[in-house]
Amino acid sequence: MSMKKKKMLVPLNLQYFAEGQTLFELKQNLATIGQQLQKVEGELAQKAVDPNATMDEIQALQQSKADLKMRFEVIKEQHDALEAEQKAKFQQNKGIQAIEDPKQKVIKAKAELIRAAINKRPVSADVFQALGDNGTTGGDKFLPKTVSTEILSEPFVKNPLRDLSTYTQITNLEVPKIDFTLDDDDFIADTETAKELKATGSNVQFGRYKFKVFAGVSETVLNGTEANLVAKVEQALQSGVAAKEKKVAFATTPKTGEEHMSFYASGIKEVTGEDLYKAIKAAIADLHEDYRENAKIVMTYQDYSSIIETLANGNATLYTAQPEQILGKPVVFCDAAVYPIIGDFSYSHFNYDLNALYETDKDVKTGVQAFVVTAWFDHQIKLKSAFRIAKVTTTP
Template identity: 70%
Template sequence: MTKSKQLFKAVQRKNLLKLDLQHFGTTLFELKQNMATIGQQLQKVEGELAQKAIDTTASMEDIQVLQKSKQDLQMRFDVIKQQHDQMEAEQKAKFSAKQGISGIEDPKQKVISAKAALIRSTIRQTALSTDVFQALGDNDTTGGNKFLPKTVSNDILVEPLVKNQLRELSTFTQITNLEIPKLAFTLSDDDFILDTETAKELAATGDVVTFGRHKFKVFASISETVINGSDANLVSYVENALQSGVAAKEKKVAFATAPKAGEEHMSFYSSGIAEKTYVLDADETIKAKNLYKGIKNAIADLHEDYRENATIAMTFKDYSDIIEVLANGNATLYSAPPEQVLGKPVQFIDAAVNPVVGDFSYSHYNYDLDSLYDRDKDVKTGMEQFVVTAWMDHQIKLKSAFRVVKGEVPTP
């Protein structure tokens, strides 16, 4: 047989193999079945060939036929096995990819899984994959700085145990080294500020607010059961704890009657805001009536620029006392909205021991620098602590935009 004929037959045999493979099918399961079938045939031919080889009566033509049949079957087996191994490797790679965060298609679920990975890696002190950083939108090396902004925003899975009602009134940002003007606009004529208190304040303190960095920590206690539970439960539990801690800190500094050293400027009660005093009569039954007058006077005392957007922050107890006296047995007033009674929207905050009246858009919280994550363990209880360290400042941009209604009981 010439070389050209041999080459022709080889090409022909290869084409036949392709046709046979198409006939066998292309799924991994079908390839496995085909490998098993051809493997059994190959084993059978190999057995027959071994028998013919030791049979002295067998002709060489018979042996050559079996040898050729073995070669064909071996070639078929090798081709199918190559396709099988390649398809199996591809499926394993796809399966492995789907096991990670990058394999999650739902964007919300991907973020939840990324947060859960961040919490678990912090507690177990293991490395984080780049998939986690990408899912959290974090490209730096600290490992998840986008996590705390979620606790600062309204995007939460469950409602926190503690709320900061000022979230609905104050301004919240997260900008490093933040400096902002106290007024949104200026005019070439310095006399454009009609409120004399604002003009005096700007002259005394300048027209720019510079935010500082005041460190605080929030601890979320986590049991081993929660850590090993579902991603959704772990993230909602930790976010709930962090949000509650952050909200409590925000309220504490804003309404502190005895603030920490260096934090006096954060409190409405110690930052030099003008006070409107109401006098408590010796007869405690008219306490609410006097408080009511004090709040009304404070609203009227605000300049119109601030009065328009003013809100009252006060305790529910003080409001109830006002209603009890004003209603005087009339049940209608109890069902009236607080805004109808006092003339301005009301936010009930137990920490507001003295009512604060003003435009709370001039109350500004800023979170500075990157958040740090750490872990601790309470050896007594066995609870793990997921710890977030953050830097925050609360600035009252214009004190003249607020009034504190404060009462004094006359001495007998």
């Protein structure tokens, strides 16, 4: 018995099959080929279990299935490429707001902000909106609030005071020196605190002290990827902010008018001992119990190592002990602390003004652009009586 063979589909010039078609046509073709493929797969499954089906019939269906599957994959590849291309064009035309990923949207907006500032062109409203600012600051002069907050609150270079001191970002901030009061002043058991409040008042007013941070941006970085540009600039600015905080807080010879910001120039009581270990112990004991309970020690690692070397005297066990076990209070290491500072660091308070300005400058010799942020801040030691400075007794 002779049977007519089904006409087999031959996959000739598959690229031409999908070339020059619109995305809508490609979607229609995908649906059509998909339906045909599904139908052939069903027929093949039926023939495979039919004892009367010949091998020629099964092979013809297998070939038809392979042909349709190959056509489907080619059309799908063309479809996906065209869809991605059109989506990219759409996002390019629509700008930042068309980006769906929130993180990518912020990165693109920050990069646009930096490039606009350096190239001295206006920042679009989409940039401010993506960064959480309504763009009503006038003339696009102010750094968007979210960017300035991140720069001021998330430094790359670590400032150990970040984990100890109080940080706020409030314009014209005024706070009480102590967190609570009673109906009479006799509840303050520490006489030094009572005298300090009487002499300086019960509130602290924060001022506005200007500083600038410069982030150098080379032409290759400026024209590179948005992620690298944003990371480079933010890292530099955040590092500068942290360095400035440490500089004013631990300055031994602060600038005129900034003496109150320094632990060493603001009038904190000094406690001495014949060596640094005894001086620190004496300073802890000299604190009133209200402050001693939450006290921490900020000192250089070199000073701590010298104490351990003296105390150990050949005993290796001290080298593996925790600093708190040795000195009696948690220790935070900071190379800027030329003399150990002991106290309740919640009474150390940094406040930034909400507004920050950005501008640019160019070094014509190197071609490096400087992205500059101008910010205002103040560091107030709300209660000097909450701190002590440990020093070694000077011998005549």
